[in-house]
Amino acid sequence: MKKKKKNKGIRHGSPVFDVFNYIFLGLMALICIMPIINVLAISFSQSGAAAAGRVTFWPVGFNLESYRFAFSRPQFITSFWVSIVRTIVGLAVNMTLTILAAYPLSRSKKELTGRNFYAWFFFITIVFNSGLVPWYLAIRQFGLINSFWALILPGAMPVFNAIILMNFFKQLPDELSESAAIDGAGHFTILFKIFLPVSLPPLATVSLFSMIYHWNDWFSGLVLLNDMSKHPLQTYLQSIIVVRDSTTLSSASRESLEMLSQISDRTLKSAQIFIAALPILAVYPFLQKYFMKGLVMGSVKG
Amino acid sequence: MRKENNHHSTHRRFARAFKRQWPLHLMLLPGVIILLMFSYFPMAGIIVAFQDFNPRLGIWGSPIIGLRHFEFMFKMPDTTRAIYNTVFISFMKIVGGLVVPIFFALMLDLVRRNNYKRTIQTIIYFPYFLSWVILGGILIDILSPSTGVIGLMFQAVGLDPIYFLGEPKIFPYVLVVTDVWKNFGYGTIVYLAAISSIDTEQYEASYMDGANRFQQTIHITLPGMVPIIILMATLSLGNVLNAGFDQVLNLYNDIVRETGDIIDTLVYRIGLINNRYEIATAVGLFKSVVSLIFISLGYWLAKKFANYTVF
Numbered sequence: 310m311k312k313k314k315k316n317k318g319i320r321h322g323s324p325v326f327d328v329f330n331y332i333f334l335g336l337m338a339l340i341c342i343m344p345i346i347n348v349l350a351i352s353f354s355q356s357g358a359a360a361a362g363r364v365t366f367w368p369v370g371f372n373l374e375s376y377r378f379a380f381s382r383p384q385f386i387t388s389f390w391v392s393i394v395r396t397i398v399g400l401a402v403n404m405t406l407t408i409l410a411a412y413p414l415s416r417s418k419k420e421l422t423g424r425n426f427y428a429w430f431f432f433i434t435i436v437f438n439s440g441l442v443p444w445y446l447a448i449r450q451f452g453l454i455n456s457f458w459a460l461i462l463p464g465a466m467p468v469f470n471a472i473i474l475m476n477f478f479k480q481l482p483d484e485l486s487e488s489a490a491i492d493g494a495g496h497f498t499i500l501f502k503i504f505l506p507v508s509l510p511p512l513a514t515v516s517l518f519s520m521i522y523h524w525n526d527w528f529s530g531l532v533l534l535n536d537m538s539k540h541p542l543q544t545y546l547q548s549i550i551v552v553r554d555s556t557t558l559s560s561a562s563r564e565s566l567e568m569l570s571q572i573s574d575r576t577l578k579s580a581q582i583f584i585a586a587l588p589i590l591a592v593y594p595f596l597q598k599y600f601m602k603g604l605v606m607g608s609v610k611g
Numbered sequence: 612m613r614k615e616n617n618h619h620s621t622h623r624r625f626a627r628a629f630k631r632q633w634p635l636h637l638m639l640l641p642g643v644i645i646l647l648m649f650s651y652f653p654m655a656g657i658i659v660a661f662q663d664f665n666p667r668l669g670i671w672g673s674p675i676i677g678l679r680h681f682e683f684m685f686k687m688p689d690t691t692r693a694i695y696n697t698v699f700i701s702f703m704k705i706v707g708g709l710v711v712p713i714f715f716a717l718m719l720d721l722v723r724r725n726n727y728k729r730t731i732q733t734i735i736y737f738p739y740f741l742s743w744v745i746l747g748g749i750l751i752d753i754l755s756p757s758t759g760v761i762g763l764m765f766q767a768v769g770l771d772p773i774y775f776l777g778e779p780k781i782f783p784y785v786l787v788v789t790d791v792w793k794n795f796g797y798g799t800i801v802y803l804a805a806i807s808s809i810d811t812e813q814y815e816a817s818y819m820d821g822a823n824r825f826q827q828t829i830h831i832t833l834p835g836m837v838p839i840i841i842l843m844a845t846l847s848l849g850n851v852l853n854a855g856f857d858q859v860l861n862l863y864n865d866i867v868r869e870t871g872d873i874i875d876t877l878v879y880r881i882g883l884i885n886n887r888y889e890i891a892t893a894v895g896l897f898k899s900v901v902s903l904i905f906i907s908l909g910y911w912l913a914k915k916f917a918n919y920t921v922f
Binding site: 319321322327331335337341342344345346347348351359361362364365366405406409410413415420421427428430432435436437439441443444445446447448450462463465466468471472496500511521526529532550551575582589596 | 649655697740742747750760792796815910
């Protein structure tokens with residue numbers, strides 16, 4: 310607080326600029342958020358008003374019909390459920406692998422023979438990608454097509470998250486693990502009893518990343534799962550919103566085409582878009598809180 | 612005798628090391644298995660690009676035919692067009708993705724009221740966390756020339772509404788602007804974090820010398836941001852061939868394919884829609900190899916100029 314006051318004092322300039330700057334930044338922020346507010350307003354409007362293009366940033370004829378209708382669609386509920394289960398399971402798997410990989414990689418070469426080999430083994434996967442088709446063929450080879458696990462296993466080891474956590478572990482004081490080792494604690498004890506309790510901020514950061522990845526991912530569902538009933542929410546949304554050209558049309562099943570003709574309703578689409586964005590909105594305050602720290606640890610380490 | 616002794620002690624040393632280290636190797640095992648299955652095993656599948664692939668014979672049984680698919684690939688007009696579009700779009704995105712957040716961070720840094728600053732940050736950062744399905748849905752709606760809110764605004768001021776998503780000449784720029792919209796909040800926060808670590812004594816000293824805010828911004832803030840700017844610039848080199856698959860797939864259509872088709876959408880279309888695995892793998896491999904070169908160059912430069920290492 311003291312520092313901030315000081316900061317104000319040592320940076321002086323014209324108040325005219327301040328006014329200009331405040332208005333400019335405010336306007337830009339408004340432009341950023343307006344599309345989202347527009348869709349929100351449409352979702353609460355009467356469908357007639359929305360179809361006629363009369364809704365801007367405030368609902369016309371406020372009602373909750375489209376939300377009620379969205380939740381009465383079996384496919385919407387199924388997909389919503391798939392997304393929730395997928396996010397929980399995916400988060401658990403991701404975090405387990407992230408934690409288990411970050412700890413050994415944070416140890417020195419002396420403590421872990423072959424540390425360099427492991428580091429390269431992980432690093433290569435972020436610089437070289439074998440491409441969409443080999444990835445798809447591999448997953449098919451493992452028999453995961455049309456299985457729920459196709460949403461979990463291919464992305465089960467988030468290397469970037471492990472790097473963020475590893476960098477945090479690295480800068481913990483050596484005495485922490487050394488004194489525990491002298492007391493006879495093994496690596497598992499050091500990791501779970503000593504390191505994890507003091508690593509809550511980076512753990513929060515990487516779990517939020519992982520949750521957002523699983524909630525937002527739609528592509529795995531589109532190419533790896535054939536049954537509509539197994540599609541996560543974002544894949545389902547994609548099929549009703551973006552099916553406009555032959556590419557996506559040919560991949561969508563007949564079932565989704567029939568559905569498409571029924572859901573031409575603008576308010577319903579908007580309601581579903583907003584429902585899909587809602588969980589992100591719900592975790593957003595936490596993201597804000599932890600993200601700064603995680604980001605500084607991950608990409609800008611000193 | 613001595614030799615035997617030595618041997619014995621090395622052996623013991625290994626045994627001791629193993630006893631101490633096995634938990635670490637065990638911890639790495641699950642991650643290693645997953646990467647072997649979904650990163651390294653697909654690398655072997657690249658061989659499809661050199662094969663006359665026959666699904667019945669599989670990856671291991673199909674005959675090798677050399678570089679014929681690559682020849683075909685470069686003869687396809689779609690490929691050269693997609694490469695051009697990819698580089699054009701991604702170059703503009705890289706530049707926009709650097710310049711806009713830097714500018715915003717500098718402007719936000721000059722805001723004195725912390726509440727206002729935080730509110731702006733919170734708002735501009737939000738789209739970053741939404742998927743391109745959601746943002747695509749929103750954009751398709753607001754950019755619709757007949758009912759979209761942008762079209763309504765055009766009409767209100769007496770302009771003809773533009774069909775942003777159906778006009779090949781405009782489409783690439785729509786991609787760039789909407790990509791900046793989604794991502795610049797993130798960049799802004801990265802740069803603001805760097806600004807906040809600049810030593811306040813520098814500002815104090817310049818204040819004593821009579822410098823005003825703009826002089827301070829030019830001579831202290833901006834130079835203080837140089838390391839992070841270099842880091843972000845070098846790391847973004849790896850994206851030269853990433854024009855944004857998620858975004859394009861959710862926004863493009865047949866009308867704008869001419870300017871909107873990128874390498875990734877081309878691979879998706881010929882590979883997973885038309886099931887021509889060999890050609891799609893060849894195009895994908897081309898992209899991966901070029902990307903590998905640029906990513907490595909980026910990391911090398913980042914290490915050289917910003918002292919950045921991943922592991």
